[in-house]
Amino acid sequence: MNTKVTIAGVEFQNPIMEASGTFGSGMEYSEFVDLNQLGAVVTKGVANVPWPGNPTPRIAEVRSGMLNAIGLQNPGVEVFCERDLKFLEHYKDTNVVVNVCGHSAEEYIEVVKRLATESRVDMLEINISCPNVKEGGIAFGQDPKAVEEITRLVKTHAKQPIIMKLSPNVTDIKVMAKAAEAGGADAISLINTLTGMKIDVERQSFVLANKTGGMSGPAVHPIAVRMVYECANTVKIPIIGMGGVCTWEDAVEMMLAGATAVSVGTANFFNPTATTDILAGIKDYMIRKNIEDINSIIGVVQ
Amino acid sequence: MKVKETAKVLESSNLAQGVYSLRLSTTAAKYAVPGQFINIFSKDGSKLLPRPISICEIDKEQSALRVVFRVVGAGTEEFSKLVAGDEITVMGPLGNGFPLEGEKSVVVGGGIGVPPMLQLAKELPGTVVAVMGYRNDDMFLTEEFTDVASDFIIATDDGSVGVHGTVVDAMKENDLQADVIYACGPKPMLRGVAEYAEEKGIKCYVSMEERMACGVGACLGCVCQSTDVDDHSHVHNKRVCKDGPVFLSTEVEL
Numbered sequence: 001m002n003t004k005v006t007i008a009g010v011e012f013q014n015p016i017m018e019a020s021g022t023f024g025s026g027m028e029y030s031e032f033v034d035l036n037q038l039g040a041v042v043t044k045g046v047a048n049v050p051w052p053g054n055p056t057p058r059i060a061e062v063r064s065g066m067l068n069a070i071g072l073q074n075p076g077v078e079v080f081c082e083r084d085l086k087f088l089e090h091y092k093d094t095n096v097v098v099n100v101c102g103h104s105a106e107e108y109i110e111v112v113k114r115l116a117t118e119s120r121v122d123m124l125e126i127n128i129s130c131p132n133v134k135e136g137g138i139a140f141g142q143d144p145k146a147v148e149e150i151t152r153l154v155k156t157h158a159k160q161p162i163i164m165k166l167s168p169n170v171t172d173i174k175v176m177a178k179a180a181e182a183g184g185a186d187a188i189s190l191i192n193t194l195t196g197m198k199i200d201v202e203r204q205s206f207v208l209a210n211k212t213g214g215m216s217g218p219a220v221h222p223i224a225v226r227m228v229y230e231c232a233n234t235v236k237i238p239i240i241g242m243g244g245v246c247t248w249e250d251a252v253e254m255m256l257a258g259a260t261a262v263s264v265g266t267a268n269f270f271n272p273t274a275t276t277d278i279l280a281g282i283k284d285y286m287i288r289k290n291i292e293d294i295n296s297i298i299g300v301v302q
Numbered sequence: 303m304k305v306k307e308t309a310k311v312l313e314s315s316n317l318a319q320g321v322y323s324l325r326l327s328t329t330a331a332k333y334a335v336p337g338q339f340i341n342i343f344s345k346d347g348s349k350l351l352p353r354p355i356s357i358c359e360i361d362k363e364q365s366a367l368r369v370v371f372r373v374v375g376a377g378t379e380e381f382s383k384l385v386a387g388d389e390i391t392v393m394g395p396l397g398n399g400f401p402l403e404g405e406k407s408v409v410v411g412g413g414i415g416v417p418p419m420l421q422l423a424k425e426l427p428g429t430v431v432a433v434m435g436y437r438n439d440d441m442f443l444t445e446e447f448t449d450v451a452s453d454f455i456i457a458t459d460d461g462s463v464g465v466h467g468t469v470v471d472a473m474k475e476n477d478l479q480a481d482v483i484y485a486c487g488p489k490p491m492l493r494g495v496a497e498y499a500e501e502k503g504i505k506c507y508v509s510m511e512e513r514m515a516c517g518v519g520a521c522l523g524c525v526c527q528s529t530d531v532d533d534h535s536h537v538h539n540k541r542v543c544k545d546g547p548v549f550l551s552t553e554v555e556l
Contacts, residue, residue, distance in 0.1 A: 021521070028520040028544070031304055044522075052537040059513040059523035064348045066515060073522045075536045217350055269516045270343060270350050272306060272393075 001286055002293040003279075005039070005260050007238045008161035008186035010122050012039040012095055012261060015294060016251065016279045019242045019265030020045055020099035020125060020165070021070065025084035026091070032272035036093040037279065039261060043084060045101035045127050048110040050076040054132060055209040060198045065217030065244070066266060067196050069132045069210035072101050077114045085120045095122040097163065101130060105150055109157050116159035124160050126150070129167030129192035131214045141167035141192075144179035151183025161186035163240060168220075168227055169195050177231040189240035189263065190231060191224045216266040220244045225257050232258020232299050246274065248281025258299035303333045304518070306393040311384045312366060317442035320373045321414070322382040323358070330394045331365045336402075336422035337486075337509055337548045340367065340394030341517045344377045352393060353377045354514050354543070356486070358417035358443070359424075370417035370443065396517050397547045400507055402426055404482030408433060409451075410469050410495050412487025416443055418509060422484055423450045431455065431478060435469040435487065438462050470494035480504055489556060496551035506551040512542040519544025527555035 003014040017040035023029055026041045035041055053073030060067040074080070080098075088096050098121050102108035108126060115121050128140035128150060140146045151164055164180040166173060168191035180188050193214025198207040224243020232239055241259030245251050246267040254262045267274035282294070291297060309328035317323050330340055334357055341352030359368035373382050384390060405428035411419040412435040420443055423430045432451035434444070439462040447454045456464030457472040465472040469491060479502065485495040486509035499506035512524035525539035529552065532540045540546060540554065 022516075024520040028516070028518045031518075032306070050536040052535070052539060053522065053525070056523075056525060057513045058525075059351075059515045059521075061349065061351045064350065066350060068515065068521070068523060070522050073525070073535050073537065073539060075534065079536055218347075266350065269521065270352060272518070 001283065002295070003283070005295060007240070007260055008123070010095060010161060013093060014039045014279055015255065015261040016275050016282070017042050017097065017240070017261060017263050018268060018275055019263035020127065022265040022268045025087060027084070027087055029268065029272055033276055035091040037276050038094045040095035040097045040122070041088060041091070042097040042125060042263060043080070043099050044074060045072045045099040045130070046074050046077050046080045046111060047072065047101050048077055048107045050074065050079070057207060057209055060207040060213060062196065062198055062215065063219065065215050065219035067198055067208060067213030067215050068193070069208045069213035071132045071210065072130055074101070077111045081114065081118055085118055088120055096120050097123045097125050099125045099127050099165070101127045101133070103133070105153050108150065108154055112154055112158045116157070121160050123163055124158055125163040125165050125189055126154050127165050127192070129165050131167070131169060131193055131195040131212065132210060138167055138169065141176065142170055144175050147176050147179035148183040151180050151185050155184040163187040163189050165192055166190040167192050168223060168243070173227045174230050174234040177235045181235045181237050185237060187238045187240060188231065188235065189242060191220070191227050191243040194220055194223065216244065218244045218246050221250055225253055228254055228259050229257040245278070246271070248278045248285060251278050251282060252285060252297070255294070255297050256299070256301040260298055304394060304396065305330050306391070308389045309392045311386055311388040311390065314385050316382075317370065318440045321370065321442050322373065323368060323370045324381065324384060325366055325368045326390070326392065327364070327366050328392055329365055330392060331360055331362060331367045334360045334367060334395040335399035336360070336425050337399035337418055338395040338397050339547065340369065340392050341396060342369070342381060343391040343393070344380055345390075346380065349377055351515055352517060353381070354396070354517055356418035356509070357395065357421060359421050372414040393517065397543055398545070400484050400509070400548050404428060404480065404484070406480050407431070408473070408478050408480040408483045410473070410483060410485040410487070411435070412469055412491040413437070415485070415487030415491070415509070418486050419484065420446055420450070423447065431480070433457065433469045433472050433478070435459075435472070435491070436463070468494065470498055473498050482507065485509070492551070493556040496556055499551060507548050508551050508554070508556070509547045510542045510549060510554065511547065514543050517543045528553055529555065
């Protein structure tokens with residue numbers, strides 16, 4: 001049985017990774033999950049300097065989902081390299097994808113340049129779609145010209161292949177996928193969270209200090225599948241699918257829709273072993289369906 | 303060591319209006335210390351996130367934990383309906399407990415901040431004065447505190463029992479002295495207790511609360527403002543679930 005997939009020349013032992021921001025750099029979940037079993041650890045977004053993030057409350061539960069407005073709190077790339085990448089040295093079987101955030105093109109480039117010499121980093125995921133950060137973040141992800149430009153700029157400086165992480169908060173995500181491809185992206189990942197809002201009716205105020213937050217969880221899964229399908233039929237570069245993946249069925253759905261790999265996000269919060277559970281489910285599915293190579297199911301549903 | 307497993311309900315009861323007690327058989331009890339919490343999961347798949355609930359009592363011999371919680375929404379409502387024999391998914395113990403360092407301690411709890419102070423009062427060496435605040439005479443865990451504390455002072459908002467006012471009023475009225483004060487309750491109460499401690503030059507630990515998602519320090523949802531730069535993100539945000547919930551009162555902005 002082959003579970004290996006390849007994205008931009010980088011081989012992953014299996015297509016299951018976790019979604020940025022839901023898993024730290026793996027440290028907190030290493031008590032529950034053998035990180036060596038994952039296709040990749042995708043780190044929490046890292047900027048050029050430490051970011052404090054948004055005020056609290058940052059979390060709200062909604063039906064079959066949740067809203068978050070963390071605001072990309074992170075320790076900055078220096079601490080990240082010294083501590084988080086060093087920790088990930090212990091897990092040689094898994095790839096490391098570093099999620100990169102910034103307020104401006106210069107900030108993204110600063111991080112990408114710093115990571116260029118880090119051999120533990122296999123790929124970069126460029127976050128141009130965080131709905132909780134006003135400058136940078138989603139501001140880049142909602143304008144195709146900006147997507148293409150930032151992709152091109154980052155690509156010029158990046159030593160590792162780049163994945164552009166797309167926002168679903170757009171009229172037509174295919175346009176953004178095409179823009180990323182035109183800018184030279186090696187792959188795209190989607191979807192980031194959908195902007196939502198929750199109001200406390202007793203207090204008659206917003207639940208989140210940030211008023212709005214990114215919605216994730218099983219409720220968004222069908223939207224993510226649709227968008228992965230649309231993008232897979234629009235661009236030639238590989239897609240990492242994410243959005244509400246909680247079970248192996250959800251992950252297989254993503255691959256059938258055209259994703260080469262799948263990220264598990266919110267599910268980690270209620271099932272710390274979601275990633276490895278999903279992987280086991282996929283292997284059972286492959287046996288039951290006589291699937292020799294996982295690559296053979298990518299995008300077969302047309 | 304943290305476990306995520308199915309716990310069996312050994313006992314359930316209603317202690318006061320909206321306040322419930324569950325005794326759970328779980329191996330998490332083996333690793334638990336006072337001041338830690340457990341995540342309890344709803345059986346309703348549309349309620350994704352676990353509910354963080356403080357540990358009220360730890361029974362190492364029987365490998366059981368007691369939690370006492372207030373019904374504040376649909377999740378806790380569901381837990382309030384559990385009866386002996388039912389099963390429920392739990393994860394824990396989570397967070398850091400109270401350092402057991404007072405020789406002469408005051409433990410202070412307000413409202414649903416009362417329960418975690420019980421196991422603490424039991425385990426603290428030396429004399430322990432318990433000061434618990436309630437809204438009115440619909441109180442809970444009073445017998446237990448009477449048993450374990452050297453002295454037990456009650457404060458009620460409406461004055462129906464004990465000191466009329468807050469726990470801080472009760473502390474002032476009794477001019478309480480200690481080497482260490484431990485507190486859990488709403489933020490204004492913690493602020494008041496911390497001020498009292500500072501005036502008297504007493505070391506003070508507070509247990510903080512914030513909306514959480516993962517409960518293990520990964521999502522950065524539940525941060526509180528810290529006076530010093532935090533170890534994780536090198537800003538001023540300590541994680542309540544992982545770095546706390548217990549902090550020195552001087553370590554956090556109250």
